[in-house]
Amino acid sequence: MKLLYITNGINGAGGLERVLSIKASYLVEHYSYDVTILCLNNNDKDPFYSFSDRIKMLSITVGGNPIKYIKQYKNGIERIVRELNPDVISVCDDGLKGFFIPKIIGKNIPVIYERHVSKEIEMNESFSSLKKKLVQTKWKVMEQLASSFSKFVVLTKGNTLEWQSLTNMLVIANPLSFYPEKSSTLQNKKVIAVGKQGFQKGYDRLLAAWQIVNRSHPDWRLEIYGTIAPEYKLEELSKSLRISDSVCFYPPEKDIQSKYLEGSIYVMSSRFEGFGMVLIEAMACGVPCVSFDCNYGPADIIQNEVDGYVVANGNIDSFALRINDLIANKDQRIKMGQKARLNVQRFSPEIIVKQWDMLFKQLVK
Known part of the structure; x- marks a missing residue:
């Protein structure tokens, strides 16, 4: 052929x-x-x-x-x-x-x-x-x-x-891009997001949610990997929200699998998507996800409250609440991560x- x-x-x-x-x-x-x-x-x-x-x-x-x-x-x-x-x-x-x-x-x-x-x-x-x-x-x-x-x-x-x-x-x-032999331990105090900076990815919404999370869990870090676009002023926003000490922006990472495996929660704050490759990649690494229910993809990928959370699109408080839930409840985090790794095999x-x-x-x- x-x-x-x-x-x-x-x-x-x-x-x-x-x-x-x-x-x-x-x-x-x-x-x-x-x-x-x-x-x-x-x-x-x-x-x-x-x-x-x-x-x-x-x-x-x-x-x-x-x-x-x-x-x-x-x-x-x-x-x-x-x-x-x-x-x-x-x-x-x-x-x-x-x-x-x-x-x-x-x-x-x-x-x-x-x-x-x-x-x-x-x-x-x-x-x-x-x-x-x-x-x-x-x-x-x-x-x-x-x-x-x-x-x-x-x-x-x-x-x-x-x-x-x-x-x-x-x-x-x-x-799926990969399905590693091992899963994340989900012990590191890291929340991961992957995708180029821009309106679509909604990192402004993520930072607003992270401000809420940071109040309860100041020892946790948010790591964002993707093409950096200074015009969106995300670093300035993190400073104005007083969360810059707990947020790091990184350029695209070829070995992104290793970053998922170091994370304990994956977050997707997109306003819209075509699918959400990052969700299935994180799930393959045994990492539970929290995502806005944007058009389209997350609701087709995540089984809400089983292997992750799907939150009403744009609801910052609920988004932050679900991240806090996974941070505070290690057993729930591990259980959801195991389910995520199993369920994502269909891809x-x-x-x-x-x-x-x-x-x-x-x-x-």
């Missing part, structure tokens, strides 16, 4: 890049797929995550004004598809341009779209009415174009609510990538 992935790049530290490295490598190593990943502007160089050596990496150059960019994008994809003649194409591009690929390719090759984010990533509550209207119009265009894919794959049942008119939709969750690559293999084979019959 010759499979072509089309994406913007694989050198970032995001969830899309992480998932692609796992799926593509597994298909090559365990199913003997012939996999090529096509990126833009040499963003296949120096990938943050590890990819199988058997995967071919290609790049096309795009740039200039919008007309020139679109022409180069179209011509580049047409050329690569002609040269490779893949059996299936899978598009991993959350921007608008990716939705046009079936029209570029034609109808001879099955084309799948993998949606890795919520539509809400396009929207911000601070936008003007006009800008919100433009975003909503873009959503309608995306939904119309989405119907031209052979399959439109989303990550959770919740995600299907954003694409209700589609009849070509399929739910396939993200696979193993053996289970998830098998679903992709079945889909690809179904489309080329």
Whole structure:
């Protein structure tokens, strides 16, 4: 099976890049797929995550004004598809341009779209009415174009609510990045969060909750790993909340597994998500999670009050209360961590990538 992935790049530290490295490598190593990943502007160089050596990496150059960019994008994809003649194409591009690929390719090759984010990533509550209207119009265009894919794959049942008119939709969750032999001892006085700084991740909400936690448990620390964006002024916020002595911000960590294993609680304060890879990674390390019930992912992953807590989105007091509960009750923390490690096995690559293999084979019959 010759499979072509089309994406913007694989050198970032995001969830899309992480998932692609796992799926593509597994298909090559365990199913003997012939996999090529096509990126833009040499963003296949120096990938943050590890990819199988058997995967071919290609790049096309795009740039200039919008007309020139679109022409180069179209011509580049047409050329690569002609040269490779893949059996299936899978598009991993959350921007608008990716939705046009079936029209570029034609109808001879099955084309799948993998949606890795919520539509809400396009929207911000601070936008003007006009800008919100433009975003909503873009959503309608995306939904119309989405119907031209052979399959439109989303990550959770919740995600299907954003694409209700589609009849070509399929739910396939993200696979686990790792499943270590040992679990966290849950003894270290550390709470962990992972993800790039920005509006989506809601670290302003996390710091507000941590201020409450810190009053009761000043000996515990909050460690946040992810691309640092000074414009969000999170360090200044932690100082103004008088919690800077117990909060540390770190850049992306390649060996993030070791950080989960050092933590005792994982927290996700996102305003919205496409899935929440960080949740299943933490759970694989036996770490119980506390997450806002954002759209979409946490409610599909965490079994509330069994292997973690899902809190009403934006309820800072409840978020802090659940963190305090896990800090104060070591036995409950350990019990939930054990359940989390057991329950998350349903996201193993053996289970998830098998679903992709079945889909690809179904489309080329």
